[in-house]
Amino acid sequence: MAALEHNLVFQSLSSSPNARLLRGAELGDELAAALWSNHHDARDYQGPSHHTLSCYLAGGTGTFRRERPGAKGAPDKLCVLPAGHESSWVINGDIRLAHLYVSPERFAASAVALLDREPRELQLRESTFLEDPQLAGQFRHLVTLDWDEPGERLLTSSLAHAMIDHVLLTQVGQRQGLKLKGGLAPHLRRRLVEYIEQHLDQPLALGELAQLAALSEYHFARMFSTSFGLPPHRYVLQRRLRRARELLLHSGMPLGEIALACGFASASHFSNRFRQAFGAAPGLLRAARPS
Structure with missing residues (x-):
């Protein structure tokens, strides 16, 4: 995956005067992670080239999508934002959240390895404020690790891959209307x-x-x-x-x-x-x- 500074979601948050990057690192295998805090903000994501998995670690009860104002975030709520999606967010109050960024190529390779399926047949489903205790627990474990410590790199990478596999098994469906040539x-x-x-x-x-x-x-x-x-x-x-x-x-x-x-x-x-x-x-x- 391109360096974090070229990642659209990462760029959007980095450009905010209210968002603060607490930690960020490339994890190898076209994966990257970031830990953010933010408050009283508005962010738009317009067609990122990567998939983003997001977990609210603290706060977030005043956060919502403009197109879905009735649904609010909370600790351990998750969002799955596929590459190419568009979303607009309003952040009221304080929030602390973790992101795992995944290139489509890495996601496709994992789909082949885990499911032995043609990746073009599969679609990562967009989800907002998903409840998944297993994935939330994996996020909380991820943020306890030192992403820059070589001795923990294998553990960090293994955990990130396990998170991708979990998403493949729970958040991927058959792409509708696709005619493969x-x-x-x-x-x-x-x-x-x-x-x-x-x-x-x-x-x-x-x-x-x-x-x-x-x-x-x-x-x-x-x-x-x-x-x-x-x-x-x-x-x-x-x-x-x-x-x-x-x-x-x-x-x-x-x-x-x-x-x-x-x-x-x-x-x-x-x-x-x-x-x-x-x-x-x-x-x-x-x-x-x-x-």
């Missing part, structure tokens, strides 16, 4: 192409590529084939061979070095694959290139 989103296709091109000299595992897209291996392989017209292993082999062909035609590198630079275990393995793809041995192609 089956392929990968354009930004994921670009990310995968760039990653594959940068790592053609290395072994590439299906799980490694699936993790980039925050998908299970099964869903990733199916969606990759739809997007690229080839299964992942055949696409990567095609890119290795085309890179090798370019090096044969436009460089003086020895065949063995070209094989290694394109991710083949040996020159003989490279030669066999190249001959199958192009109908000629690598040495013959190089010999036939214009001088």
